[in-house]
Amino acid sequence: MNTRTIFILISTFLLILLFITMYFSIYGGHPLSVLVLKYRFYRVIEAVTAGFVLGFAGAYLQASLRNPLVDHYILGIGSGALFTVYLAYLLFSSVQLLVYSSIAIIGGLTALAITVLIAESIGGGATSYVLAGLGVNSLFSGLSVLLSYFILTVNPYALYLLVGSFIVASPAYLPIIIFSIILVVTGYFPLAKPLNALILGDEYAYQLGYNPRIYRLASILLAGISSSLIVSCFGLIGFLGLVAPHIARLLVRSSDNRYVLFLSGLLASILLLITDDISRILLVSVTGEVPAGAIVSVFGAPFFLFLIVSRRRGGVR
Incomplete structure (x- = not known):
């Protein structure tokens, strides 16, 4: 069975699973008021679409940087976007959501640029990007926590973004x-094949007629902008973009981005929806539900550590 056939079968199965999960997430098997159904509908749709974007963004970053240890969270994009959103909350308490989202893009791309510059200055290897990203992430996360104490009086829901x-x-x-x-x-169609060439090296990409700098920059910008927009709405959801591409490659037994990109988005949608259901239904505490991002991190962080240990044992830096 070739990769294309496997991709079609897996995609069909995942789409069916996604729609079934969405149905039960909205209706839950109990009669509900129109107001509750409407809220659940938007919540489910937004969880699915946010997961799709983060999965895609993670696959873009891993392919363009030739680094399986990165996603928008690890590279500091998420924390950079969140910091600027909090800063906007503090300085401009009553502006349009579009303004917050635009400011988030600036913060996310700034954090990404800092991470890339630091990583390249210390060797540019996979571990260099992880170390630089974690440093930038810690910096902007710490600043966001400090700002949150001043913002809660203006916007109580801002705490959930953390x-x-x-x-x-x-x-x-x-x-x-x-x-x-x-x-x-939109980026999938012109970028999927060039990213396959980038994985094999810049020289190989040049031989096939692709300028690696242009395609790498385009992929990184797409991932940075799209994930920053998601952060501006729902906050930090880490490791989802890290895990989904790995599962996608395992399922299709290939690193072909024509298949991995789409499957990463689909898998991340399902994972985030299930996680949100768990947080909404099963893990409701006295003070309210446990945030979905916290649950994703509980499962994603060990997977990240496993990848690092596996690469170190394999002699990859």
Whole structure:
């Protein structure tokens, strides 16, 4: 069975699984008021689409940087975007959501640029990107926590952005999410094949007629902008973009980005929706539900550590 056939079968199965999960997430097997159904509908749609974008973004970053240890969270994009959103909350308490999202893009791309510059200055290897990203992530996360103490009086829901939650789901976020999806999907068609060449090295890409700098920059910008937009709406959801591409490669037994990119988005959608269901239904504490981003991190962080240990044992730096 060739890779294309495997991809079609797996995609079909995952789409069916996704729609079944969405149905039960919205209706839950119990009669509900129209208001509750409407809220759940937007929450489910936004969890699915946010997961799709983050999965795609993670696959873009891993392929363009030739580094399986990165995603928007590890590279500091998420924390950079969150910091600037918090800063905007503090300075401009009553501006349009579009303004917050635009500011988030600036913060996310700034953090990414800092990470790349530091990583390249210390060798440019996979571990260099992880170390640089964790440093930048820690810096902006710490600043975000400090700002959160001043913002809570203005916007109590801002606290949920620190750990990523869909409790704030609203139809107001749909235009931003739809724009994010358009970005990653539009980039898929011109970038999938060049990214395959980039994985094999810049010289090989040049031989095939691809300029690695242009395609790498385009992929990184797409991932940075789209993931920053998601952070501006729902906060930090780490490791999802790290895990999904690895599962996608395992399922299709290939690193071909024509298949991995789409499957990463689909897998991340399902994982985030299930995680949000767990947080909403099973893990409800006295003070409210446990944020979905916290649950993703509980499972994603050990996977990240496993990847690092595996690469070190294999002699890869």
